Amino acid sequence: MSRVAQRVVQQFATGATLSLLIAGCGSSPPSAPGVPPPPTSTGSGGPPGGFATGSYTISGVVAEYGRPVASANVNAWVDLGNSGYSYMYLHGALLTDPNGRYRMTGLPGGARLWFQTYKDGYVQQCAAPTVTVSGDTAVDLALVSKANLTASPMPAAVGLRGVSGTIVEMTATGKRPVGGVFVDFEPTMDFPAAVTYSDGTGRFALCGLPASDTVQLGAGLGNRVAYVNVPPGQTGDIEITLP
Numbered sequence: 613m614s615r616v617a618q619r620v621v622q623q624f625a626t627g628a629t630l631s632l633l634i635a636g637c638g639s640s641p642p643s644a645p646g647v648p649p650p651p652t653s654t655g656s657g658g659p660p661g662g663f664a665t666g667s668y669t670i671s672g673v674v675a676e677y678g679r680p681v682a683s684a685n686v687n688a689w690v691d692l693g694n695s696g697y698s699y700m701y702l703h704g705a706l707l708t709d710p711n712g713r714y715r716m717t718g719l720p721g722g723a724r725l726w727f728q729t730y731k732d733g734y735v736q737q738c739a740a741p742t743v744t745v746s747g748d749t750a751v752d753l754a755l756v757s758k759a760n761l762t763a764s765p766m767p768a769a770v771g772l773r774g775v776s777g778t779i780v781e782m783t784a785t786g787k788r789p790v791g792g793v794f795v796d797f798e799p800t801m802d803f804p805a806a807v808t809y810s811d812g813t814g815r816f817a818l819c820g821l822p823a824s825d826t827v828q829l830g831a832g833l834g835n836r837v838a839y840v841n842v843p844p845g846q847t848g849d850i851e852i853t854l855p
């Protein structure tokens with residue numbers, strides 16, 4: 613994730629910026645965390661060249677508590693090791709069908725995928741497990757409506773963890789919790805893989821984060837942005853102070 617800045621990035625649905633193409637380049641401007649907007653096109657233009665594609669397919673269902681979510685935008689960060697790219701940049705926007713199904717084609721063997729799923733009114737509160745492409749694979753993805761967000765700690769699979777904490781601001785009378793703050797985990801810059809909002813008491817929770825890595829969480833409310841590093845082993849009592 614990039615350092616503190618004062619703008620909200622909205623490039624994920626169009627895949628139009630170079631910062632989504634080369635991982636770890638270090639030259640892109642810093643950005644505030646932000647939810648990707650709905651896609652503006654459902655086209656599927658071919659790759660412009662220069663990035664590895666392949667013949668493998670990942671498919672599955674996007675659902676909320678078992679209920680399929682139609683017209684959800686599905687994307688992936690395709691990590692090639694020394695570089696990577698947004699799937700939508702090469703292949704166009706990908707939307708789930710009326711049964712919540714998606715089909716992601718043209719993936720190269722050996723690539724590691726982080727998934728990103730979005731629909732207006734929903735968020736991907738738990739990061740989907742990463743997948744290393746070695747053949748055609750089924751991967752189901754989960755969304756949760758904003759009305760059903762929880763700020764309580766959530767269970768996690770082996771090797772992953774849930775985290776929870778509070779968003780605060782400093783006032784003349786001391787710390788005060790802040791609700792409605794966007795909070796995310798980005799495994800690579802400007803690519804949210806887990807997203808939520810703080811509740812009325814400032815509490816938030818995310819899940820599906822790597823358990824053995826230090827992860828960075830970003831919080832944003834308007835042009836107020838803050839970040840915190842969460843070391844391996846920590847799951848709770850995370851406090852993020854907005855400037």
